[in-house]
Amino acid sequence: MRLLTITALALLAASPPARAAVNVMAATEDLADLVRQVGGDRVKVDAIARGYQDPHFVEAKPSFILKLAKADLLVVVGRELEIGWLPPLIQQSRNAKIQAGADGYLDASLSAKILEIPTGQITRAMGDVHPLGNPHYWLDPDNGRRVAKAILDKLSRTAPADAAYFASRYADFDRRVAEAEKRWDATMAPYRGVKIVTYHRSWPNFADRFGLDVVGYVEPRPGIPPSPSHTIDLIAEMKRQNVKILIVEPYFDLKTPNSIGRETGARVLVMSPSVGGEKEITDYIKLFDYDLGLLVAAIKETGAK
Ligand SMILES: [Zn+2]
Numbered sequence: 001m002r003l004l005t006i007t008a009l010a011l012l013a014a015s016p017p018a019r020a021a022v023n024v025m026a027a028t029e030d031l032a033d034l035v036r037q038v039g040g041d042r043v044k045v046d047a048i049a050r051g052y053q054d055p056h057f058v059e060a061k062p063s064f065i066l067k068l069a070k071a072d073l074l075v076v077v078g079r080e081l082e083i084g085w086l087p088p089l090i091q092q093s094r095n096a097k098i099q100a101g102a103d104g105y106l107d108a109s110l111s112a113k114i115l116e117i118p119t120g121q122i123t124r125a126m127g128d129v130h131p132l133g134n135p136h137y138w139l140d141p142d143n144g145r146r147v148a149k150a151i152l153d154k155l156s157r158t159a160p161a162d163a164a165y166f167a168s169r170y171a172d173f174d175r176r177v178a179e180a181e182k183r184w185d186a187t188m189a190p191y192r193g194v195k196i197v198t199y200h201r202s203w204p205n206f207a208d209r210f211g212l213d214v215v216g217y218v219e220p221r222p223g224i225p226p227s228p229s230h231t232i233d234l235i236a237e238m239k240r241q242n243v244k245i246l247i248v249e250p251y252f253d254l255k256t257p258n259s260i261g262r263e264t265g266a267r268v269l270v271m272s273p274s275v276g277g278e279k280e281i282t283d284y285i286k287l288f289d290y291d292l293g294l295l296v297a298a299i300k301e302t303g304a305k
Pocket of ligand 1: 129130135136200202222
């Protein structure tokens, strides 16, 4: 007994002084997972928007303010994805560390490859929720890698004593993404050029990366609900181009997609754009495994290619 106590004391004395984990809030579950991949057990991370919610429209609950008040770091998607709900939460948290532009604020879009940056004048008054380019950029694994690198840099500055730990975790994540990319590319190789229609413009980075041809959208503009005239045009275009896959994000009403599916013979495929959107999608790599699995099964069944 006495011996054990002495051993325990010796062990305690030998271990390094305990450091508090970095407390991170992420706007979405995708970003929270990337923080987890790099930060491991040296971070404590939570997300605001759940993966099954439309990230453009999230209910700003008071509980988020309390969590933001305690955060060392806030990671956001950016490109105004969260403009409808996050700024008041940040402001009301009264946490100087995580205000936009402060050291504890990371806009992940600044390190990502952004598509669909408007060249003409686009304002939110026109109802377009993508005025600064497409904010769904995390659906290209190379952007996941870039964002993870930005998270590595930020965490290393926030907790310099753990920088080597974060760097080795980032390297491991990078290696696992590269391995998964080989698998995904092999899966998709026979289906490059398959034509699809999507409800919202969530998938341009995904389509670019995996060789899909997006020929139209159920929404007339991002954030604008379907209109009868637009739907008629879309059905005609889908028939003309023989489009057999219609991808719908899980938070949209299926009424219009189902009627388009009946008119065109296209398969309506509910596909999650985010980690946490389905119970199987527990991390960033599984997001692509899951979605590509659904997509390939639908392509085979419909004979889309
Ligand atoms: Zn969007």
